[in-house]
Structure formats: C-alpha cells, structure tokens
Amino acid sequence: MWSIALLILLPLAASIAVLRAPDPQTRDLWVQRWSIALIAVTLLFGAGCWMGFTDQTLYAIPHWLQTALDGFFDLVGLILAGTLLYLCRRIKWNEWYIPALILTQTGILFVAEAAATHPQVEHLFYVDPFSVLMALIIGVVGGLIALHAVPYMRDYHRHAPEVPDRRTGFYAAILVFLSAMFGVVFTNHIHWLFVFWEITTLCSFWLIAYPNTEEALRNAYRALGYNLIGGLAFAAAILWLAAGSGPYTRELDRLVGAGQLALLPAVLIAVAGLAKSAQLPFSSWLLGAMVAPTPVSALLHSSTMVKAGVFVLVKLAPVFQGTLAGLFLGLIGGLTFVLTSLVAVNQRNAKRVLAYSTIANLGLIAMCAAVGTAEALWAAILLILFHALAKALLFLGVGSAEHLIGSRDIEDMESLVYRRPELAAMLLIGMLGMFLAPFGMLLSKYTSFQAFLAMDLLPGEGALLAVILAFGSGPTLFFWSKWMGRLVARPHRLPSIPNAPPRAEQLVLGVLTALTALSCALFPLIELGFAMPYTQQLAGLGLIPAHAMAIPWETVGIMSLMLGGLFILPLAFWLKPPLYIESDPYLSGANVEGESYRGAMGAERLATNQGYYLIGFFDERRLMQTGIIGALGLGVLMLGSSL
Secondary structure, eight states, X not given: OHHHHHHHHHHHHHHHHHHTOSSHHHHHHHHHHHHHHHHHHHHHHHHHHHHHOSSOEEEOOOHHHHHHHHHHHHHHHHHHHHHHHHHGGGOOGGGTHHHHHHXXXXXXXXXXXXXXXXXXXXXXXXXXXXXXXHHHIIIIIHHHHHHXXXXXXXXXXXXXXXXOOOHHHHHHHHHHHHHHHHHHHHBOBHHHHHHHHHHHHHHHHHHHTTTOSHHHHHHHHHHHHHHXXXXXXXXXXXXXXXXXXXXXXXXXXXXXXXXXXXXXXXHHHHHHHHHHTTOTTSTHHHHHGGGSOHHHHHIIIIISTHHHHHHHHHXXXXXXXXXHHHHHHHHHHHHHHHHHHHHHHTXXXXXXXXXXXXXXXXXXXXXXXXXOSHHHHHHHHHHHHHHHHHHXXXXXXXXXXXXXXXXXXXXXXXXXXXHOHHHHHHHHHHHHHHHSTTSTTHHHHHHHHHHHHTOOSSTTHHHHHHHHHHHHHHHHHHHHHHHHHHHHOOOSSOOOOOSOOOHHHHHHHHHHHHHHHHHHHTHHHHIIIIIHHHHHXXXXXXXXXXXXXXXXXXXHHHHHHHHHHHHHHHHHHHHSOOOOOOXXXXXXXXXXXXXXXXXXXXXEEEOOOOOOOOTTTOOHHHHHHHHHHHHHHHHHHHHHHTO
C-alpha cells in the first residue's frame, strides 16, 4: 500500500521541486536525479511484486483518511474544471464545444455527488500483475523519456530560438503526467480514477501547446476537446452507477465482476478509452500532437496517455466478452487498425509514420480487449509492453536524428548506417521490434488469430476479425521494411553529419535498445510473470473462460530464428560499421556531373530514387473520412446494444 503511495507521490514531489529550482542548471540536474530515482523505485516495486504475489491484492485505508481524500479529490476536480475553463480563453468561435463539454461534465459529476447516499468504497487501491506491468512501463520508460528530455530540449531551443523557453513547466508537466498515470493504474475508486484521468488530459494539452504557435494551440485544443468527449462519457458512467440503475458501486473490481450487468457503464467508459487511445473517430488529436517536442510524442505514444485508454479497455474486457457491444468495440479497433496501417504507407514524415502505426497497434489491442478471452488478453498485454518499449526508442531516436540531419523525412535518413551506425542500429532494433517475434508481433498476432477464430457469438464474426488482422498486418511490414531500407541504403554521395548526439541522449537510447532486446530474449519470464497470472486470475474468478494455451513448436522455432536476426543484423552495423567508397553511378546515359545524366533525347536529368508511397492507391483524407463515418456508426451500435 505504501509503495503505491510512493509511486504516485514521488513524481508529484519531483515536479514541485523542479518548479522551485533556483536556476536552469539546478533544475536540469534535479530532473535527471528525480527521474533516476523514479526508475529505481519502480524497478524495486516491480521486482518485489513479481516475487511476492500472483493474484489481485486489494487495499483499504482508515475511514477518516478516506473521507479526507474524498474531499481532496472533489476539490482537485473543481480546480481541474476551473483550470480547463481558464485555458479556453484562447479558443476560436468554432471551438465553443470545449467549454460546453467542461461545464456539462462538471454538472454531471455535481449531480452524482449531490445524491443522498453514495456507494460505499471498501477498497481504494489494488495491485495485480497487469497493473504492475503498467507501472513498470510508466516508471521506467517515462523516467527515461524525462532523462532524454533534458539534453533534447537544450538542442530544441537552439534550433528553434523563437519558441519561448518554458522548460521548467515542461519538465513539471511530464512528472505530473507520470504521477497521474500511476494513479490510473492503481486506483480502484472510479471517481478518483476519473480525476487522475482528467489530469492526464490537462497535462497533454499543456505539453502539445508548448511551441506556442497557432498550429500547436489549435492541435492542443483539438486534443483537449476530443478527450473531453471521452471524459463526458466517463462522467455519465459515474452518474449511472451512482443512480443504482446497474451495479451500485464505485469500485472498479466490482464493476468488472458484475459482468454484463455493468455493460452500459462499461461501454461509456470504453468511449473514454477509445478517445484517450486515439481510435477512430478520435484519432486526429494524436496526429496533431506531433507538433510538440519529440519527448512529448514519445510520452503520449509509449508510456502514458494512449496506454491509459487501452489499459481501461483491457480491465473491462470481461464485461465485453461474448456481447454484441464487445463485437462492435472490436470492429472499431479493427477498422482503425486496417485504415491507419494503410495510411502509414504513404507517409514520408517519420513522426507521422510512428503516429499512424501507434494508432494501428492500439486498434489491435482494442480488438483483443473486446474479444475478452484468455488468449486475446494475453496478446493484448504483451502488445502493450513491447509497443511501449519499441515506440519510445523510435520516437526518441527520430528526435535525435532530426537534430543531426535537420529533417524528419525518412528519405533524408538514407545511408544513416554509414553516417551514424550506432543511431541507425538503435532505430533498426526498434523497427524490427515492431514486427518480428515476439514483439507485435508474430506470436501475439498468432494468438490473436486463435482467439478470433474461436468466437461464436454470431456466424462468421471470428473470421471477419481474423481477416481484418491479416489485411492490417500486411501494410505494417511494408512501411517498416521501406524505412529500414532507407537507413541501410548505400548512396553514391555521402552527406556528412558533423556532430554526434549528446551523450545523455545516447545513454537513454542505448538503455531503451537494451531493454527492447532483453524483453525479447526474456519473453518467457515476462509471460509467466505478468500475462499468464493476470488471465489465470480472471479465469479463477469466473470472469473469462479458462483456456490452456499451447503454441506449436514450429512457431517457436520460427520465432527463434527471427530473434537471432533481431540481434545480429543491427549489432553487426554497430560493432563493425560498413565501409563506404564513393563512386559514380551508371545512369543508363551520358553522365554529366554527379548524379545527373543526358538521356537518349539529349535532355539533362537528375537521377533520384526513393521508396514507394502508393499515394495514388491510399488517399489519406478519403480513408480517414471513411473511417470516421464507419467508427461513428459502430459506436452508435455499441451504445445501442448495451441498453
């Protein structure tokens, strides 16, 4: 119990210390030291829990303390609402819905709190294998991102001197973000969970708006508005539970244990989860967040924010299992997975490729959560872990590459393996980790296929989800392979990179690379320590069907071969950088100068090569508009089927 309080309060105390730092040098030092302390405490907590228990543990506190904390969270909720309304002073006329959502949400909660009686909350916090894994992701990956942010933001302001230097608030917001995320994964009190949930919304707004440009402000307000739609649905679920129309409770474990009696509030909270995890029709807010500095992108995509969305979907999975609402939720995730994977194919901006692939992978996790069987949840949990590690590595690596070459265009990253082999190797490991075993893949998707094909609620529903998984997986292999090809391509003229990334950035990237590789190598321990105990716990409580999972030895053998490639190829580039010899290319004509030639008709042309982006096949705007319409229709059906 005290370790949970420490994890929640440590980043909060760190943010206060950073705000009170006397000068920038002391501030940066404190951010680094507090981040290292957070990583250490999280690792100790995870090790203790991994060795000490396999089932869910619930915690209660004295009544007087609970009463005081209830009042405190009510006050924090009002301060949040007031702060969000104050931030609306810079909205435009077409963003009027944002303050309307804030006032409506606050009014709903006021009605819920004004009831004559309230459900008694016996257990305020809990720990289970899944929440421990989430805490490790938040503390370790989030702490590494905070460490990386210190040298990165120095370079950021050096490259963008027109951006106001607000780094003190920037670091404090990151730390508060991590504190709220710990609250999300450990709080059993649904109202407290909502407060932590909205704190992440506030922090994300501030971080996205950091550049203080008109584009950044508009994208920050879009993120705020879309997440407030989810928050409104969450508040409606709290009101429904307080009214006693379904399970009369404010405890998350009892809500999940109520099964299909809790379907309507679970669907309302799922809407909040879809908005937070940027699923269609809410996905555009995450794409707009790309204007923020790279540590913000890494934070939102890997260890916080979007992971909060899929976290609640996985927690509520037993309620959706075997229901029409669950099927429609799975189809929303599947539609998001396929369309955003296709759109990622024609993106040249590295951060947009990472953003679309993030949304796609979260769609796959949502599909697994909606199915709700032991196999599907097993796959979802592993996807969450491996995606968090690989995406944090890729986002931070792209940020370092951007500062070195001055571009986010993946075409400009050509031949990076010759120019900065260590950085190229890190990016390659991150990309391989996104689609080679067991990261994203292969094993998790194999298990997902098994889970989908075993569904029998409606004829053909399992086959439909399996087809969606197959057609969504193909484009992911295409765009990752294309990017990897640019990194290792051998050009005829080699542009130089004058400086290496700062040592602190290299250290963080190296640690994330090692964690990615170690997680792959220690995959059985992760499975036995977190994924299997959680699914067995739910099966033991009768919330999901029990199932003995078996993986054919052929699959394990193929996975092992891919695992060898994951280690050997990038390490070979790193340990023995390839030699580069400049040469004039044969251009099927009379060479003029460099890479120009005179063709058969006498015209001088510049020879270029680049990856295939298939823009004529996959139109981003049309695909996303189709996805929004489809997801809205499925969302209506999901809500209707829960009544």
